[in-house]
Amino acid sequence: MPPTPDRPRTVFLMLWGLLLLLKLVVVLRLPLFGDEAFYWWESTALDWAYAEIPAGTPWLIWLGTLVGGDTLLGVRWPFLVMGAAMPWLVWRIARRWFGDTVAWQAGTLALAMPLLATMGALALPDVPLTFATLVCLDAGAMLLGRVSRRGFAWLAFGLVLGALAHYRFPAVIAAGFVGLMLEPRGRALLREPGLWLALLAGALAWLPLLWWNMEHAHAGLSFQLVDRHPWRPQLKGALLPLVQFVFVTPLLLVLLLGTLVHAWRRWRAGDDAMPWGYVLGTAAVPLLGLAVLGVFADTQRVSFHWMLPGYLPLLAVAPVLMAGWRKVWRVLLHVLAAGGVLLALGYLVVAQSPALRERAVAGALPYPTNFAGWDEIGVHVRGRLAELPPDTRVVADNFMLAAQLAFALDRHDVGVLDHPLNHKHGRAMQLDVWDAITTPRDATRPTLLVLAEDATPPREALGWHREICMLAGGLPPAEVFSVDRGRLRFLLFPIMGGEPPRVAAEDCALPALLDVYAPRDGEHVGSTFELRGWAFKDGAGIARIEVLLDGDVVGDAHYGLEAGHVGTFWQNSLDPAHPYVDFAHTLQLPPGQGGWHWLGLRVHGRDGSVEDQRQWRIHVRE
Template sequence: MRLFVVSMICALLDLMAFLVLIRIGIDPMKAHVLSFVCSNLLYFVCLVTGCLGRIDTTVNSNTSSQQLTVFLLLRILTLSLRGGIFVVAMTTLNLPVALSGASVVLASAAIGLLGDTLFLWPTISVERRKLFAAVGIIIYLLSLRLVFLGFANLLPEEAYYWNYAQHLDIGYLDHPPMVAWLIWLGTTLFGDNEFGVRIGAYICWLLTAGFSFYLARNLFDKATAIACALLVAVLPFYFSTGFLMMPDAPLAAAWVATLYFLERALIGEKRLAWLGAGLSFGIGLLSKYTILLLGPAALLLILIDHRSRQWLGRKEPYLGAAISILFFSPVLYWNATHQWMSFAFQGSRRVDEAFQFTLPSLIVSVAVLLTPTGFIATAASLKANLAAARSRPATARVLFILLFTLIPLSIFVLFSLFHENKPNWTGPLWLAVLPFVASMLIGATGKDTWLEKRLRRAWIPTIGITTAVYALLFHYVVLGFPGIGYIHNIRTLPVAWSEFGQAVNAVEAAAAKESAAPVVLIGMDKYFLASELAFYGRQAQGIRANSVGLSAIGGSSLMYDVWYPAETLLGSTAVLVSLKRSELQQDDLPQYFSSLSNIQEQVVRKNGAIVGSFYYRIGYNLSGCESAGGRCTSSSGS
């Protein structure tokens, strides 16, 4: 009862402080942070003075420093979710400032009261608290992503894939079309905004988590399944696939769905599961070609496991393969009618790249994707399964985990010995071993080695710190923190792309007044600036179709070269935009224009504070460089 009364008193102080702060002119987004800190200082005083009652160490064995850590963690998580709710209330629901403040005060008071009841003054067993913590973190991270989904600026890659959806097709140069189709569906339903672009990724994460849960339950038990869903919620790669609209989002969902149905077919001996596997694999092929690596692993498992070899003589696997090919056929057709450009881009082009030994960076990237604790736990899980396979005839479960992890991994390791690896490439393949990692997390492997004990202890701070980092990062990117500015580089974080687009709009409008020719925007990097300009440089009435990439000046900008051929842009006035002055000083630029203006610097501000700057110059009468009477040369990106 005392806890409830003190919580309500602190909530009242929170609301009063918020109203006073906005009354004296403090930005509401900052006022909500300051009032929250004020109320929680009072709450903390009540905590340390014993006004809320002493923590019963017979129920909760944590030390006082650990209790303080739990208190601070709960406050961080509450503040960040409260910030997301506040921005939704203010900008989406258009509630008055005072009403928005009152709603988030009540919400944060309820969240804080629930967290403190469960973890500072618990009345339930440790095991039930662990269950509530796991489910609570999953729900919290789902809620956190949802409230911030439509407010963080798109990353350049996301804006590029949004441009896919503006040129809807059944194939593209650098990826299959699923990401474009999902963005098209999301923006059709919710509009051309960040929420519409990203909602597909959010739904894909729900599918990834759901199939991971059922895969782990089939391989182990329900407790392991909950732990596996927790890992999918917390580990950086899988967390990001539920927020950022990249090809990895549908790929991860299709990957684990394929694993689930293959497990049901090969271990559960469910004949119809082959059809589900074929469907999932086909959707995966529409998402990213990487899922092809599951094919050799499945075939090898069938050949090695004597029970699985029976499927070679049955029709269901072949029907599943036919379904996959049917789903993939649009991409095959598109490539056949476009000189096989996508297959060449992702295949022969990468193999022909210059020699690079990138195995160390591959290892580091795995540690980032899974966290260091997750990396060590994954390595320990693979070692345990390899030992089990050597010591006795390997069970189907052991073979399943090993083959569907190590076969794809071996391809990436081999590739890294000679070529560059992308940091995100290995992300989906760990879904096969994640159930075993989850079983180690809860101590369900049947062994209790020194390493497993250490890993279980390490997982608690890893999960807490990772969750807190996500929470603080979202709040910082969207709302900021009082007294903490942004790094003066637009490219570092997605905090000011919209302001950047507005600033370029002003430059474009001025150029249009001076020239009767149509104005095009040319971002001077490969495709990042072109994509952000296409999304954030739009006028209110519709889609921008004049952010054209580098093809007009002899460079290459992936699909922009297809969408905006250089010959269609002749005679235009071009606004050349860059984040680096040197890119506008290239010696080859004058050959494409009758004249060029001097380089200008434009500061970008967010809420009155300088976030960064960009450089621009105007080129008049864009023409093919052949008109200058010489051979085209370019250092701009080709």
């Protein structure tokens, strides 16, 4: 029996309200994503465009904080509103073509797609990009039905918003053009002045971005189109279509791809009952184009969301095909999709809960690296600044940590070192525009230097820390602040003012580096087992290494065993202790101590430094 119009509407409204409530909880509690913090920082220095994105996202955040203050809700509420409106735009497109019942079902499918359902929980450029895509799709559908000034104005709004959202929006424009050209009514629109006025408005919206690039050595264009992409075939890039089964969910992806094939067949058959060519073009161009592009493009950053614009027109048509499925498959599709949405939101819940993050450190859950630790380091730095002179400046080693500290401390004068991460993520030019790139020491006032250990790969950390030390004229012993059992570690260095003295490389006391041979993380051991590893500390040397079990000291490791391979690998280490940098310690647990335990190490340097290292879990057999 086909559903009555009231039932699909009730289901949609209930799910829409529930999802909005869940996203609101996330918005109010989840620490800012690393990039979110930088977009907030950009919003405090309004410009016509920025190094890595157009102006839309920072300006939306500026609007949000103008109303809600520099809070999580203030930063995110404009994006939450856009995310909440997206299912309604899918509903609107489907209603235009198929009527109320299919429209409510299409809206429900939009709520069930994890990629779309989570939109608006974070203040990221993909939110206005996706919203603008839906607006343009809706405007095109409106104009194919009846030419009107309102349709052209709606299209102009979508084109302007998309131009202000992201460099990827031209793919949406190309898809819309192909979709319209596949329809006789779409080709007829080329004779309408309103279409050209809408396109002109959209084109003018790109001028601020182009002007900014012309003034800044085309930094944004170079990063987005050249520098970040290898432009050669990569196996990992070829997997982009396959990961869609995870992020769209399997049966929903099968339904959407089946809808694409159906649209192609109906268009080939000349069915003019609805604009099948428009659906085909607007879906196929992003899906096929980005699937091919993904083979040659950036694989170091996430790209699974790139194909989302191609699914949007298919969502409006998919309920028609789904009606022909057996009930068990329809139910399973919604169950799997709902599970995907809950998993996506659950990941964000993990990020805001220290207890759940500890389980993630233990391997039970995926660790939310880009969300974790920001609140804790912000509070710690604020407390540390209270102990230092009032004019102490704050300097972070990379753009992401600097932005998070600026947000947490409510100060926009946080300095940044010239870290490779700034260049890798296309932020170096923006920091240069702000004159935010600085040195570790200031001649006129004290500095609190904060380094994020995970921002620098271990192989490069030794050289990077030595470079900082020489620029600063020497570093005091590192103050180590750990989050989530050392999964994240921050190094703090209070540096007094004055001209930096000359320091030789071998005199630079650097943070300790170490690794453990056994037992490894997650390993099962007996009640008596040996702990072995290596450690060195350039410029100071290691006085002793304490072994910790569940946070308590259980003994000192025997340090100074021979390990010539360590010095061979770390050829830039200047610790004179090489090759005697191995350590060992035998642990014997009393009966009844079986189960999971946390092992840790505390390195005492000869310079008085005390550095707690990352903890790892072992399972002791009874």
